[in-house]
Amino acid sequence: MTAASSRAAAIAALAEILPGDALLTADEDVERYSRDWSGDHFGRPLAVARPRSVEQVSALMRHCWDTGLRVVPQGGLTGLVGAAVAAPEGEIVVSLERMNAVRQVSPIDFAMVVEAGCILEDAKTAADDADCLLPITFGAQGTCRIGGNVATNAGGFNVLRYGMTRDLVLGLEVVLADGRVWNGLKVLRKDNRGYDLKQLFIGSEGTLGIVTAVAFKLFPKPTQVETALVGLASVEDAMELYARARRACSDLLTAFELILRDGIEVTLRTRPDFPDPLAEAYPAYVLIEASAGGAVDLRGLIETFLGGADDIIRDGVIATSRAQADRLWLYRETMVESQGRGGRYLRTDVSVPISRIADFIAAALAAVRGRYPEAMPLAYGHVGDGNVHFNVIPPAGLAVEALDPLFHGAEELIFDVVDRLGGSISAEHGIGRVKQDAFLARIDPVALDLVTRLKDALDPKHILSNGRILRDDSIIKNR
Amino acid sequence: MTAASSRAAAIAALAEILPGDALLTADEDVERYSRDWSGDHFGRPLAVARPRSVEQVSALMRHCWDTGLRVVPQGGLTGLVGAAVAAPEGEIVVSLERMNAVRQVSPIDFAMVVEAGCILEDAKTAADDADCLLPITFGAQGTCRIGGNVATNAGGFNVLRYGMTRDLVLGLEVVLADGRVWNGLKVLRKDNRGYDLKQLFIGSEGTLGIVTAVAFKLFPKPTQVETALVGLASVEDAMELYARARRACSDLLTAFELILRDGIEVTLRTRPDFPDPLAEAYPAYVLIEASAGGAVDLRGLIETFLGGADDIIRDGVIATSRAQADRLWLYRETMVESQGRGGRYLRTDVSVPISRIADFIAAALAAVRGRYPEAMPLAYGHVGDGNVHFNVIPPAGLAVEALDPLFHGAEELIFDVVDRLGGSISAEHGIGRVKQDAFLARIDPVALDLVTRLKDALDPKHILSNGRILRDDSIIKNR
Numbered sequence: 001m002t003a004a005s006s007r008a009a010a011i012a013a014l015a016e017i018l019p020g021d022a023l024l025t026a027d028e029d030v031e032r033y034s035r036d037w038s039g040d041h042f043g044r045p046l047a048v049a050r051p052r053s054v055e056q057v058s059a060l061m062r063h064c065w066d067t068g069l070r071v072v073p074q075g076g077l078t079g080l081v082g083a084a085v086a087a088p089e090g091e092i093v094v095s096l097e098r099m100n101a102v103r104q105v106s107p108i109d110f111a112m113v114v115e116a117g118c119i120l121e122d123a124k125t126a127a128d129d130a131d132c133l134l135p136i137t138f139g140a141q142g143t144c145r146i147g148g149n150v151a152t153n154a155g156g157f158n159v160l161r162y163g164m165t166r167d168l169v170l171g172l173e174v175v176l177a178d179g180r181v182w183n184g185l186k187v188l189r190k191d192n193r194g195y196d197l198k199q200l201f202i203g204s205e206g207t208l209g210i211v212t213a214v215a216f217k218l219f220p221k222p223t224q225v226e227t228a229l230v231g232l233a234s235v236e237d238a239m240e241l242y243a244r245a246r247r248a249c250s251d252l253l254t255a256f257e258l259i260l261r262d263g264i265e266v267t268l269r270t271r272p273d274f275p276d277p278l279a280e281a282y283p284a285y286v287l288i289e290a291s292a293g294g295a296v297d298l299r300g301l302i303e304t305f306l307g308g309a310d311d312i313i314r315d316g317v318i319a320t321s322r323a324q325a326d327r328l329w330l331y332r333e334t335m336v337e338s339q340g341r342g343g344r345y346l347r348t349d350v351s352v353p354i355s356r357i358a359d360f361i362a363a364a365l366a367a368v369r370g371r372y373p374e375a376m377p378l379a380y381g382h383v384g385d386g387n388v389h390f391n392v393i394p395p396a397g398l399a400v401e402a403l404d405p406l407f408h409g410a411e412e413l414i415f416d417v418v419d420r421l422g423g424s425i426s427a428e429h430g431i432g433r434v435k436q437d438a439f440l441a442r443i444d445p446v447a448l449d450l451v452t453r454l455k456d457a458l459d460p461k462h463i464l465s466n467g468r469i470l471r472d473d474s475i476i477k478n479r
Numbered sequence: 480m481t482a483a484s485s486r487a488a489a490i491a492a493l494a495e496i497l498p499g500d501a502l503l504t505a506d507e508d509v510e511r512y513s514r515d516w517s518g519d520h521f522g523r524p525l526a527v528a529r530p531r532s533v534e535q536v537s538a539l540m541r542h543c544w545d546t547g548l549r550v551v552p553q554g555g556l557t558g559l560v561g562a563a564v565a566a567p568e569g570e571i572v573v574s575l576e577r578m579n580a581v582r583q584v585s586p587i588d589f590a591m592v593v594e595a596g597c598i599l600e601d602a603k604t605a606a607d608d609a610d611c612l613l614p615i616t617f618g619a620q621g622t623c624r625i626g627g628n629v630a631t632n633a634g635g636f637n638v639l640r641y642g643m644t645r646d647l648v649l650g651l652e653v654v655l656a657d658g659r660v661w662n663g664l665k666v667l668r669k670d671n672r673g674y675d676l677k678q679l680f681i682g683s684e685g686t687l688g689i690v691t692a693v694a695f696k697l698f699p700k701p702t703q704v705e706t707a708l709v710g711l712a713s714v715e716d717a718m719e720l721y722a723r724a725r726r727a728c729s730d731l732l733t734a735f736e737l738i739l740r741d742g743i744e745v746t747l748r749t750r751p752d753f754p755d756p757l758a759e760a761y762p763a764y765v766l767i768e769a770s771a772g773g774a775v776d777l778r779g780l781i782e783t784f785l786g787g788a789d790d791i792i793r794d795g796v797i798a799t800s801r802a803q804a805d806r807l808w809l810y811r812e813t814m815v816e817s818q819g820r821g822g823r824y825l826r827t828d829v830s831v832p833i834s835r836i837a838d839f840i841a842a843a844l845a846a847v848r849g850r851y852p853e854a855m856p857l858a859y860g861h862v863g864d865g866n867v868h869f870n871v872i873p874p875a876g877l878a879v880e881a882l883d884p885l886f887h888g889a890e891e892l893i894f895d896v897v898d899r900l901g902g903s904i905s906a907e908h909g910i911g912r913v914k915q916d917a918f919l920a921r922i923d924p925v926a927l928d929l930v931t932r933l934k935d936a937l938d939p940k941h942i943l944s945n946g947r948i949l950r951d952d953s954i955i956k957n958r
Contacts, residue, residue: 108722108834109865131726153671164669167646182925189864190643190830191903192632192682193918194910194948197929199678203671220726243587247610247699248773250731294727295783296775304774351669355587385668386588424670431673439672446661450676450937457936458929469673 007090010067011047014092017059022098024048033093036085037078037143040344041434043085045072045093052098054173054181054212061210062179064092070463073206075148076119078140080347081432083205083468084148091466096147099212102126110218111170111187116147116211123216132218135162139336147211153203155428157289160384161254162219164428165202171215172198177208177459187215200458205430206465208458222291224298225254227325228306230316231282235260235358237312238284242354242384245288248305252298255289256384260361263335263380270338277331278315287332289325332380339378339393346392346407350418351427354386360421364390367413372406374398387427390414411438431469440471486569489546490526493571496538501577503527512572515564516557516622519823520913522564524551524572531577533652533660533691540689541658543571549942552685554627555598557619559826560911562684562947563627570945575626578691581605589697590649590666595626595690602695611697614641618815626690632682634907639863640733640770641698643907644681650694651677656687656938666694679937684909685944687937701770703777704733706804707785709795710761714739714837716791717763721833721863724767727784731777734768735863739840742814742859749817756810757794766811768804811859818857818872825871825886827893831902833865839900843869846892851885853877866906869893890917910948919950 015023024030025047033048035041046069051057064071070091074084086093096117103113107130114123120141127134136149138156148154150172154165162168171186184198201209232238238258245253261283268274277285292298299318306316319325339345352360361379368377374395381388392410394403415425415438431439440448455462455470466472494502503509504526512527514520525548530536543550549570553563565572575596582592586609593602599620606613615628617635627633629651633644641647650665663677680688711717717737724732740762747753756764771777778797785795798804818824831839840858847856853874860867871889873882894904894917910918919927934941934949945951 106832106834108718109832110725111832153675155669155671159669163646164671166675167642176925180925180928182929183923184926186901186903187832188830188901188903188906189833190634190638190861190866190906192634192643192907192909193903193905193914193922194682194684195930195933196632196645196678196682197926199675200929200933203673203675205673219730222729239587246589250701250771250773250775251698252729252775292729294729295780296729296731301774351667353585353588353590353666354668355585382669387669422665422667424665424667424672426672427667427669428671430671435672443672444662446655446659447663447676449659450661450679451674453936454674454679454933457932 007069010069014047014049014060014063017063018049018051018056022050022052022056024050033074033095034085036082037140038080041082041085043087045086046090048093048095050095050098054175057094057175057210057212058179058181060094061175061177064463065178065461068461068463070466072465073147073151073210075116075145076140076143078144079148079152079432080429081434083430083432083465087467094210096145096212103213105130105132106187107132109187111215112218113185113187113213113215114146115213116145118146120144120146120149127218128221131221133221134216134218135168136165139333146214150202150211150214151204151206152430155382155387157255157257157382159382160256161251168217169198169202169214170217172201172211173213174201174209174211177461177464182209185213185215189217200454203430205432205468207455207468208464220293223293224296225289225291225325226298226302227319227328228288228302228316229277229328229331230286230288230306231278231280231314232284232286232312233282233314235284235361238286238383239354239358240312241286241309244309245305248308249290249301252290252292252301253288253384254291255287257287257332257380258383259285259287259332259335259380262376263378264331266338266378267331267334270341271334274331277328278317280315282314287328335380339391342393342396344403345394346410348390348411348414349427349429350388350390350414350423350425351386352418352421352423356421357383357386357388360388360417360423363417364414367417368392368410371413372410375406375410433468436469436471486548489548493526493528493539493542496542497528497530497535501529501531501535503529512553512574513564515561516619517559520561520564522566524565525569527572527574529574529577533654536573536654536689536691537658537660539573540654540656543942544657544940547940547942549945551944552626552630552689554595554624555619555622557623558627558631558911559908560913562909562911562944566946573689575624575691582692584609584611585666586611588666590694591697592664592666592692592694593625594692595624597625599623599625599628606697607700610700612700613695613697614647615644618812625693629681629690629693630683630685631909634861634866636734636736636861638861639735640730647696648677648681648693649696651680651690652692653680653688653690656940656943661688664692664694668696679933682909684911684947686934686947687943699772702772703775704768704770704804705777705781706798706807707767707781707795708756708807708810709765709767709785710757710793711763711765711791712761712793714763714840717765717862718833718837719791720765720788723788724784727787728769728780731769731771731780732767732863733770734766736766736811736859737862738764738766738811738814738859741855742857743810745817745857746810746813749820750813753810756807757796759794761793766807814859818870821872821875823882824873825889827869827890828906828908829867829869829893829897829902829904830865830906831897831900835900836862836865836867839867839896839902842896843893846896847871847889850892851889854885854889912947915948915950
């Protein structure tokens with residue numbers, strides 16, 4: 001049998017494990033599993049498996065393990081590093097979309113158990129219905145799925161207060177590369193029985209196992225939210241404001257988002273119906289959110305804090321209603337959505353120590369503007385976490401073939417500044433395939449060896465999300 | 480050369496790597512590295528290495544790797560599971576005590592970098608001097624060392640608000656079994672570059688690498704602390720109070736400690752100068768602490784909360800001064816210290832889902848009292864984390880040879896209840912050697928296989944803390 005015909009036979013046998021429409025192979029059926037949210041990454045799967053249970057995931061993985069079929073788990077396809085679309089070498093997509101149950105919400109335990117295919121927003125709603133908060137919050141929450149949130153250790157707006165997804169996971173159920181099920185699904189808040197195995201899978205981008213269910217830590221639902229937008233003279237002042245805010249607001253801050261004037265202008269151009277948010281224009285803006293439950297006078301707290309910072313705050317507004325707060329957030333959201341209106345743009349997601357944020361933005365802006373004066377750099381982000389999305393929008397009308405050189409050149413400039421300041425080239429988005437070259441060019445050989453040992457220990461045949469994070473030269477050589 | 484003489488030669492060669500008093504071999508010199516805090520565990524090391532730098536740790540590990548000498552890293556020896564004293568088969572103790580520098584405290588980054596041998600209290604003081612809080616807090620903090628806190632994923636009083644040690648670690652510097660140094664020492668709050676390697680070492684009890692330095696996340700130092708002690712009719716009421724407290728106190732709770740009436744009586748017997756803390760005796764007591772910074776009216780918050788819970792709170796006192804708060808804490812601390820006055824006792828450290836705490840305590844008390852009516856079970860703990868220390872004090876005058884059967888029998892009774900409620904037999908203390916049998920009797924085979932693969936991947940010669948967590952039959956067979 002040739003390699004191709006044995007692969008075809010292995011796929012045919014898969015149909016017995018996944019009867020009916022649980023296995024899709026027709027081109028028109030697999031189309032929607034082939035392209036991610038950004039539109040930048042495309043990969044036609046050999047087939048799409050849509051298991052309904054952990055037993056089906058287990059059976060299909062055992063079959064893939066035995067036959068050498070390669071597999072990529074897939075959630076809502078909202079990742080930004082090309083990890084979840086099929087690789088060109090040919091992979092079975094395992095879509096978790098049918099495993100979307102909320103298995104349990106326990107407000108007394110402040111915990112919930114959700115299947116990997118559950119849409120984040122549905123999980124958040126289920127928690128909310130029990131007067132609890134599942135804090136993971138970001139733009140794609142209506143589309144992304146829990147398994148992907150865990151596999152990528154998703155961040156977002158509320159990391160400042162509640163941490164990354166990793167910090168919110170109490171337990172996992174995972175199907176391993178060889179089909180065995182690791183049942184680590186528990187709602188204990190403290191458990192020091194040997195190695196904390198769940199940490200292996202969180203943020204591993206599907207390369208070490210397929211997450212099928214997750215136990216999350218929940219929080220009391222805040223009963224008060226205060227939102228403010230302030231204008232400042234500089235990024236330095238914004239960071240000074242952050243330092244004061246953490247102390248003055250008693251860790252009740254839930255968001256601290258920096259927007260530069262260019263970002264506001266992008267929004268105003270897209271939405272001419274929006275007024276400039278403050279009476280005058282300022283070099284830097286910060287969107288601040290704090291939330292609380294119980295008898296805290298949150299409004300008074302925010303007013304006292306902002307009032308006490310009038311030496312650096314030039315102007316500001318505190319929302320007096322949820323509608324007004326939503327409108328303040330719209331300045332940020334519109335900016336993010338607008339940057340892609342003109343077509344492709346460079347998206348980065350970097351972090352530096354909080355104390356270096358202002359240096360980073362100044363140096364990266366200078367570098368990009370110096371080399372590409374026609375392009376528009378746009379810096380914004382979760383600066384309380386040291387996280388900046390430093391993007392570059394190409395000049396209108398730039399020839400298509402000039403885009404990649406611009407993106408590559410600008411990215412190198414930005415990453416050089418990140419390196420110099422001891423930062424990370426991927427704060428939230430992960431590595432996948434898109435960041436792989438930049439990641440591998442920088443990783444220290446000891447760390448690379450550890451990553452490789454983990455991959456070899458958990459997926460010795462390299463059948464799971466092969467070629468993400470690590471290149472898999474061994475597999476490619478064997479074909 | 481015999482095995483013994485080659486080992487002697489290997490130890491002699493170590494003295495060249497660690498000149499002067501950096502290597503101790505004389506019996507009287509190694510004595511204080513031979514016994515842990517509890518006094519229950521003793522192990523005479525082949526030699527004690529006291530490196531002053533990561534380079535020295537690296538060189539000594541390379542030598543041990545090459546020669547097959549086995550090694551156990553040691554901090555303040557306050558662990559409770561016998562992991563850090565030398566194994567009877569013969570080990571070099573690597574004491575980190577000379578690597579005790581606070582390398583950096585950065586209040587703007589809310590981060591600090593500390594060497595592994597730094598005493599926790601010294602690290603906390605350094606953070607405090609910069610108006611920041613390193614939240615790890617427990618009885619042994621004046622003796623334990625940072626490396627041990629990380630290796631055991633230490634818990635303590637403030638987990639409720641700030642998490643376990645794992646949640647506070649931003650980066651690590653680790654010497655691997657073969658002497659290579661993994662430099663993961665960074666102060667970034669978000670970093671999704673591939674696998675989060677530091678998670679491997681946190682809580683691994685020294686079996687996967689030697690932590691030499693740690694970057695911690697800090698918090699603003701609270702400017703207000705409120706402490707209250709309340710009396711309640713039952714554990715159920717205590718847990719109801721907890722559920723309300725989380726919502727009413729806006730996640731500003733820093734401790735929620737349950738003490739049963741027996742615990743108060745242990746304190747009163749030990750300290751006859753202490754009055755009964757409340758006017759009457761109650762079946763259950765809760766010590767509540769909340770803390771805040773900035774313009775939060777914390778006192779008003781606590782008063783409003785406790786006043787609103789007068790349907791379940793029978794009586795209570797809010798401390799009006801730091802001295803009074805310390806005195807309330809003394810009831811708990813004295814109880815903990817007193818239980819060991821009469822000699823050995825059974826110490827457990829279990830967790831169950833928060834919703835099962837009351838069931839757990841009732842069932843475990845009934846089981847232990849039923850089988851051992853003369854013994855005194857003492858249940859207390861960090862119930863907001865689902866964590867109970869359920870200890871058993873033997874009847875006075877019990878014959879020494881009857882102690883172990885009592886401890887073993889009572890532990891089995893307690894662990895049976897834990898198993899039935901989906902809990903953990905080790906919430907904080909780890910496995911080490913003491914909990915190994917109970918751990919291995921319960922671990923699912925898939926989890927055991929994963930643990931073994933990790934150990935083999937990172938320490939293939941099994942020279943690091945061999946026989947902790949996992950038995951190492953292979954090594955024992957080879958001797």
